[in-house]
Each structure stands twice: as C-alpha cells, then as structure tokens.
Amino acid sequence: MTEPYRHRQLGFRMQFQRPSDRPTATQISQRVLYKINRLVFFWYDDLKNYSNDRSIFLANLRDAIEAPWQAWELQQLPVRRDLAIEEIKEAIRAQAAYDVDPELSEPAKYMRNSMSLKGYKYLLAVGSVDGLVEASRQSRVCAGAANEVMCAVFRVLMEEYGTGRFNKKHSTFYAAMMRELGLSDETERYLHLVPWQSLAAMNHNFLLTERRRHYLRYLGGLTFFEVNGPSVYRTYLAAAQNLGLSEGASGYWALHIKEDERHGRQMVDDVAVPLVDMYPQDAWEILLGYDQEKFMGIRAGEAVLQQIKKIDQEH
Numbered sequence: 001m002t003e004p005y006r007h008r009q010l011g012f013r014m015q016f017q018r019p020s021d022r023p024t025a026t027q028i029s030q031r032v033l034y035k036i037n038r039l040v041f042f043w044y045d046d047l048k049n050y051s052n053d054r055s056i057f058l059a060n061l062r063d064a065i066e067a068p069w070q071a072w073e074l075q076q077l078p079v080r081r082d083l084a085i086e087e088i089k090e091a092i093r094a095q096a097a098y099d100v101d102p103e104l105s106e107p108a109k110y111m112r113n114s115m116s117l118k119g120y121k122y123l124l125a126v127g128s129v130d131g132l133v134e135a136s137r138q139s140r141v142c143a144g145a146a147n148e149v150m151c152a153v154f155r156v157l158m159e160e161y162g163t164g165r166f167n168k169k170h171s172t173f174y175a176a177m178m179r180e181l182g183l184s185d186e187t188e189r190y191l192h193l194v195p196w197q198s199l200a201a202m203n204h205n206f207l208l209t210e211r212r213r214h215y216l217r218y219l220g221g222l223t224f225f226e227v228n229g230p231s232v233y234r235t236y237l238a239a240a241q242n243l244g245l246s247e248g249a250s251g252y253w254a255l256h257i258k259e260d261e262r263h264g265r266q267m268v269d270d271v272a273v274p275l276v277d278m279y280p281q282d283a284w285e286i287l288l289g290y291d292q293e294k295f296m297g298i299r300a301g302e303a304v305l306q307q308i309k310k311i312d313q314e315h
Helices: 025-040 055-072 083-100 106-113 117-131 138-141 148-160 169-179 196-210 212-242 251-279 284-315
Strands: none
Touching: 025 055, 025 196, 055 196, 083 212, 083 251, 083 284, 106 212, 106 284, 117 196, 117 212, 117 284, 138 148, 138 196, 138 212, 138 251, 148 212, 148 251, 148 284, 196 212, 196 284, 212 251, 212 284, 251 284
16 A cells, blocks of 8 residues: 555554554554544553653654644645635535435445445444544533533533433443444454554544644534434444344444434534634635545545455455
C-alpha cells in the first residue's frame, strides 16, 4: 500500500500481540496517535498508566503525526466554502434525507448475504474498540455555556449512556453481544486487528473534540453518524439474522436502529441547522465535518470488508 503520509522516526518499538503482524508506517502512526489520544479518558486500570498523560514529549509526538496526516485528509475531498446560508441548510437536510436510508452498497449486500460467522466475529472484534466505550469522545463537547444546541447534544449523549444506568448503557449491550459469541469484552482487547482507516476515523474525532475551534466540524460529523447509523445497523442485524444468531448476539444493532432514527432527526433539526444561523460565516465547517465523517466511514468500512472477505475465504 502506498503510504498516504509520512511521520518522523518514533524512537521506540511498539509491541503487538501477533509476531507475524507487520504493520505499515501508516498503521503504526495511527496506533501511536490512538494510544496518546485515549489518555484523556480514565479506563479504570493501573493509575501508573496516567503518570505521563500531560507529557510534553507525547504532546509533541502527537503533533508530529497529526499535522501531516490532517493536511493529507483535507486534500481527500472538496471543501464547500462558498455556499449561502440557506444553501448550507438545504445541503444538510438533503444529504441527511438520503443518508438515513441510502441504496444498498456492495459491501452491505455482501455482509447481509454472504458473510460467515467468523467474519461476523471479526466485525464485532474490530468494532469493540469503539463500541465498548461508545460516545466517550462526545462527552467532551457537552460542557460550556448552556443553550438549546448544547442541551440537544447532551440528550443524545444521555441516551447513549443509558441515562446513567449501566445495564442500559449502549456499550453494555455491545459487551453482551461479544460474550454471546465467545469473544472477550475487555476494552481494547482487539486493537491489533483494527485497520488504520478505522483508527484514523477515531483519531480524527479525538482531534475535533479536543479542539474547541473544531466544534462545528465535529457536530457536522456527529450529524452524519447519527443519521446514517440505522442503515448501517440494519445491515449488521440482517447479517446476524442470516447467520441464525440469537437476539443476544445482535441486540445492540436493534437498539441503535430504534434510537438513532430519533437521534438523527435531533442532530439535523436541533443542532446542525441552528448552528448555521449561530455561525453564518463559519457554517461551511458543519458541512465539512459531515462530509469527512462520511468519507472516513466509507473508507474504514471498505477496509474492514476486505479483511472479512479474507477470513471468509480462509474458512
């Protein structure tokens, strides 16, 4: 694979769980970046792991990887800066209307009809890196001055967290799916399986939630994520049903189909469109965030599908 961007010499070796794993420079860069980024959250592990969470070395290393990578990402799709306010609102509504129930892609058709049980387990394993700590990054944009937009974002977060009840938190349902299929529900147990394209999407969201200047771009991305979620989860649910799996092995998908349909409408009507009026000069960033989240999601999905097909062919 041609490396999309280069990084400085890191000066240390990373340990991977598989001796045969020979990651590319891009994979290493995104793994290092992820390891640094995730220090902003508490993982209920050894307190010594957080001794250097404000290290200047780590901050400089993060910036050395992030700057060229982000510059490269911005070159991957057009930036629509010149639209009028009403055009931006119409673009958001029109894209959301399509993305809530898009035409089935070839990857979606494959997963629904042809994916093996081992492929499905791989899908769960890779998704667990994000699914077991779901909405953690979103929590970082729910503080600050109170207004209707902030409250709308918090409502979505609150439901993701099961309104404070662990047994209702969405990540609890994800863990149940994994246990049902004999997979470990340990946080980050399967990090070594995650393709760089998926890690890039995670790291991108870490950046957007870390920098308040990127607030509009993050909420544009979150709008796409919530709008498009039900169509993705319907594919995963159909795949589980095609494999004859129990509700316990697919319950997370069914839950999200129901709740994200509402979340998508909330993000469009109560967050994205009102923000256009609040920031008319910078509203194009909402569209940029939407477009980037969609682009990165498609790219990550294709990378995951390639691995699923390899697994299916081997078994």
